[in-house]
């Protein structure tokens with residue numbers, strides 16, 4: 001077990017493609033954790049091991065790997081950059097004490113950079129910044145730094161600056177030690193003289209850095225203000241304090257692809273990122289009391305499950321972060337979230353996909369266990385004698401849906417079982433069988449996300465599906481009261497059929513699907529047949545006369561009829577009632593209804609006009625708006641029919657900065673011109689099916 005003081009849990013975050021996985025590979029190689037430098041582009045990365053990641057050359061899920069660096073254990077948490085996998089980013093950040101934000105030195109600050117910066121702010125996490133790809137054409141440290149200062153504000157200070165750039169990138173200057181490090185091709189640098197022409201620049205940046213460090217503590221500030229020189233140790237100490245308070249965000253430069261500048265970054269991680277001991281978690285006891293979970297091996301065990309993977313061959317893998325106490329292989333643990341005891345088999349440390357067995361996982365560390373029965377992502381595992389619950393992970397809810405149908409007949413059950421398994425490992429993915437349309441719907445964060453899910457379904461579970469747009473669960477109702485009569489009479493060889501009803505059909509309570517009543521005098525319809533009449537109407541309600549959608553909000557009263565002593569039967573009355581309803585509904589001004597959703601959109605002020613314009617185009621009714629920090633929240637009622645692709649539309653309007661939620665509110669009449677189209681389509685579909 002590693003002493004918790006010596007552990008650093010660092011999440012690598014950025015806009016997609018800034019080089020997180022490449023940086024993780026460089027760190028693994030440099031620390032001697034792998035013999036060969038893994039490459040994303042060659043599909044040989046330790047951290048991008050999932051077949052989908054290898055094929056697409058982007059990270060889809062969060063990977064973990066520990067490295068040893070100057071007697072410390074650094075758990076690298078490599079997260080995906082694409083918005084579709086934001087759930088993985090949130091999970092990775094939930095268990096880290098700090099993040100390293102990568103910025104592409106060519107592209108500068110991007111939308112994704114701002115998003116992850118915001119998430120780090122929400123969680124109050126210290127941040128280091130790595131300006132990556134300094135070797136690329138058009139890379140500029142200066143420009144990128146200016147962009148960072150402009151967007152992230154105060155506290156952005158360089159800790160290393162590059163020597164040269166683009167093809168001429170040679171190394172970095174370590175501003176604290178005032179030394180140059182030059183890479184001549186290998187992973188290890190050699191120390192060199194600071195190039196003469198960089199002297200002024202180095203002193204200017206160093207002065208800024210020392211000032212930031214001095215602000216870390218009163219003692220240092222005094223010394224600094226009195227004009228005394230701070231020692232390198234004091235500078236680190238001051239910076240560490242500033243980083244923890246999120247007053248200082250040190251910036252380092254380099255090229256992950258060339259392992260250039262990566263060693264100084266790891267040195268900074270070890271020196272500046274708080275250890276689990278310094279960042280104790282809070283948990284809640286069964287009695288609702290808040291307690292501190294100290295990273296102490298002798299404290300009661302408490303760990304958070306932050307990721308679960310499902311695989312039909314390997315089974316379920318549970319990744320957890322220990323906050324206090326320790327856990328041993330071949331033991332038992334209590335899941336406080338589910339109030340269940342779980343048997344724990346062999347414990348592992350993960351390095352990408354490789355599992356390294358361990359006897360125990362101690363406080364502050366990240367471990368894995370296979371085949372837990374009931375434990376899911378977000379659960380707390382703990383000591384049964386002292387159960388506590390750690391705060392879960394705030395996953396965004398899935399907002400984009402498509403319908404799936406089996407490619408091969410008879411695969412339905414396997415598909416729904418496999419999708420349920422996939423939903424277990426991904427809290428931002430949901431499956432639902434729509435009772436209204438009968439479709440199997442899958443919900444995710446975007447097209448890429450669902451694409452990956454469908455691919456996993458094929459590869460892991462061997463089933464293939466077709467994707468279709470979700471159908472809108474339209475309904476039908478009537479606007480006018482009518483009376484309708486129907487006599488069902490059949491005289492065949494033996495016993496005939498006879499049922500005869502008069503129905504009053506009228507618009508009913510909009511909140512209720514159906515109300516049934518009767519006003520029969522003198523036994524015109526005998527009592528025993530009345531339930532059959534109600535049943536007949538109910539059956540007719542399932543398929544309205546307009547387009548075959550369920551009928552809602554109608555009231556039907558049976559007020560007269562006749563019967564035949566021999567030929568009448570329940571069946572005959574059921575048929576008569578059903579026919580009477582259909583006939584009557586056609587004359588009662590039937591209309592089509594559509595579901596209207598209450599939608600809340602949160603966007604930066606600047607996009608408000610565009611978002612409202614788009615909602616108007618989607619037949620939305622704006623209810624109001626209010627400020628929420630630097631964002632605006634727009635509330636609107638929008639027909640579901642217009643909302644299926646909203647996740648994608650909103651992302652493109654706001655460049656990924658907008659988010660939204662929606663929930664069903666009520667049904668409303670479909671505007672006439674659209675209703676005609678829907679009715680015509682339904683008719684065409686019916687005719688096609690009959691052929």
Ligand SMILES: Nc1nc2c(ncn2[C@@H]2O[C@H](COP(=O)(O)OP(=O)(O)O)[C@@H](O)[C@H]2O)c(=O)[nH]1
Pocket residue numbers: 014015016017018019020021022023040041057058059081132133134135136254255256257258
């Ligand atoms: N030239 C150059 N390319 C890099 C560097 N770091 C990463 N890349 C490339 O950028 C692309 C995206 O890198 P990757 O590590 O997958 O980014 P991630 O999405 O942040 O994990 C890949 O083609 C990498 O080879 C770098 O320092 N220099």
Ligand SMILES: [Mg+2]
Pocket residue numbers: 020021022048058059079080081
């Ligand atoms: Mg990656």
